[in-house]
Amino acid sequence: MTADDQLSGSVAARRLADGHLAVLANPTAGRGRFRGLLPAMLDRLGAVGRPVRLLEAGSAAQAETACRAAVEDGAAALLTVGGDGTIHLALQAVAGTGVGFGPVPAGTGNDFAAGMGYPTDPLGAVEVIAAAVVAGRTRPADLARMTGPDGTRRWYGAVLAAGFDALVNERANRMAWPRxxxxYDLAVAVELARLRPRRYLLRLDGVTRELDGVLVAVGNCPSYGGGMRICPTADPTDGLLDVVWAGPVGRATLARIKPRVYRGTHLAHPMVHTRQVRTVELVAQDIVGYADGERALPLPVTVTAVPGAVRLLR
Known part of the structure; x- marks a missing residue:
């Protein structure tokens, strides 16, 4: 453990000894199927002897602002009840602060929580988090930091999509129909019909590589999209990012590769490549990166692994 880890851990322990637990809950996460469990979760958290404050927000921007305000107001810890999108908003507030963070997986995609080793059952995850609060225990984990040319920064915990999947998300977000x-299925069909390799410049730990590709992902955790193991060897405690890309393949080949992503066996395909790096610069035209499933920054971006950037309640 480094001196920075020890300092961050001591900050988290001091805050856990006092103060309130701030909770950001997304009632629409997981299509609302866990909404009825929220009172039981809040009761269990309240039993640890700390006040519990449920953050109020009517939009993603308001939710992120509320998380930042809670951290600045001295919250002992910040918890989320929702999926990767909810977590993504909270990470912007806790990254690099030493404030304890507890993700309760209650979304359609729970890739960050799974990658960090939390139970898939929301009530089970609450038990783990509550025990950590009582013990004053946090564990360091890495995050990825995106930086745009203008200095804009966004943190993410799971995976950045910067190829075909990002284009699908961007198209789906522009569509008003169907609901x-x-x-999403229609957006996939449209983007497959329009599929063409794009020119990328990847600078991997300073080594430049130019390539034509259809899929590029940068992972801190192994999976995205609700269990698609796009970066199957990614470890959020090793201080490294896993960069995975697929070369200039056509629709038929991509359709054969995609199902293998769920098992993480796509890396064996001769047109799929991977590298582990500390920093990667991604340059391409007309692509907006999606991090943790959320619209993040347009390329070009620089992504850096930041060891111990979040203190997990585990």
Whole structure:
């Protein structure tokens, strides 16, 4: 453990000894199927002897602002009840602060919580978090920091999509019809019909590589999209990022590769490549990166692994 880890851990322990637990809950996460469990979760957290404050927010921007305000107001810890999108908002507030963070997986995609070793059952995750609060215990984990050309920064915990999957998300977000999962399915069909390799410049720990590709992902954790193991060897405690890309393949080949991503066996395909790095610069035209499933920054961006950037309640 480094001196920075020890300092961050001591900050988290001091805050856990006093103060309130701030909770950001997304009632629409997981299509609302865990909404009825929220009172029981809050009761269990209240039993640890700390006040529990449920943050109020009517939009993603308000939720992020509320998280930042809670941290600045001296919250003992910040917890989320939701999926990766909810976590993404909270990470902007806790990254690098030493404030304890507890993700309760209650979304459609819970890739960050799974990658960090939390139980998949929300009530089970609350038990783990509550025990950590009582013990004053946190564990350091890495985050990825994105930086745009203008200095804008965004943190993420799971995976940055910067290829075909990012284009699908961008198209789906622009579509007003149909609603629900069918909108994403339609966006996939449209982008597959329009599929073409794009020119990328990747600077991997300072080594420049130019390539044509259809899929690029940068992982701090192994999976995205609710269990797709796009970066199967990514470890959020090793201080490294896993960069995975697929070369200039056509629709038929991409359609064969994609199902293998769920098992993490796509790395064996001759057109799929991976590297582990501390920093990667991504340059391409007309692509907006999606981090933790959320619209983040347009390319070009620099992504850096930041060891111990978050203190997990585990």
């Amino acid at each position: 629900g999962p069918r909108r």
